[in-house]
Amino acid sequence: MYTRIAVNVPSITGLFDYSLPPELEGQLGAGHLVTVPFGKQTVQGVVLELVSQPSVAETKPVLDLLDPQPVLTAAQIELAKQLAESTLNPLAAIINLMLPSGLSQQADTRFEIRDSRLENGHRSRITNHESRKSSLESRLLDLLQTRGPLRGRQIDRHFSRVDWRKTAQYLVRSGVLTSQSILPPPSIRPKFIRTAQLAVPPEDAEASMSKLGKTAATLKRRQAALRFLISVLEPVNVSWVYAESGCNLSDLQEMDERGLVVLRETEIWRDPLQRIESRELESSEPPELTLDQQKAWEQILKAFESYLLPPSSFIFHPSSFLLHGVTGSGKTEIYLRAAAEAIRRGKQAIILVPEISLTPQTVRRFLARFPGQVGLVHSKLSEGERYDTWRRARL
Known part of the structure; x- marks a missing residue:
């Protein structure tokens, strides 16, 4: 058996086939996050499908499985393919948008001073022939001497808007620096x-x-x-x-x-909603709908009956509804009922809050109606909170 994988390498648009080693047989499937060899590097990739025959004569083996659970669903893989095709972007770039920050990692290069004597000799030549390029060499050597071995992304943060990589490669060819391709492990993990x-x-x-x-x-x-x-x-x-x-x-x-x-x-679980105590929540009993609410809800319920396929299917035909009403007229209750109906049918619901000031009130309403089922995502979450919310949504 072989795997077809989208590798997490910038600008690479193709898919690559890898053999499945015996120790990973029965563990890998579509959506799994793995590490694979790619040229002289070790990189991350996402399995898109298992195939019986590879598209090339010789294949390299998958190295490791990073998460026992798939990080993408079949629906997400299909969506990623459609977006990559319609936007002319690499598939890996689209997949990265679907993964929490810190889980997906790209290969990097680690630079280190090879020998202090070589570094001192090279530095003396820089002093005798000072130039803009040699000045950058000196600054790069100073940085590595002070802080020790550094990855490329760490050096990027120090030399903002400066193309230091050509200088680093020159120092590698000169024997002053060593470089090694590395793949950092995911920076987030269960706590x-x-x-x-x-x-x-x-x-x-x-x-x-x-x-x-x-x-x-x-x-x-x-x-x-x-x-x-x-x-x-x-x-x-x-x-x-x-x-x-x-x-x-x-x-x-x-x-x-x-x-x-x-x-x-x-x-x-790192859950930001744990700070909200149950006594702060409103009554979870759904109120009786007004006449106008009932009319709106009947139309939405018809759309559920007409368009949603069985829970096992990820294909659906969405209908859009715009609710009009002044503040306090009962629009949120319709959102709550629509979410409950989707969950009853084996689906999930995403609620987008238009203003940050409305978030606490909205969160409390949904927590009261769906205890233990609500996840919160916003820009102020830590990587760990975002990762655990994403994991809970996959359960």
């Missing part, structure tokens, strides 16, 4: 915290209280930690246990070895 949880029935934990330490101070800390874990029962961030009991990690590790406590790494 894990260390948690503690009671591992035995509360009565067994109570019975062991007198045997938790040899000194009075140790015994007091561990008893406080164990009593706190008895009171909560569920996994708790160890920092919370420290704050409530005064214990430390070695105390918890000792109780873990005794089988009283379980320490584990637990994934947490």
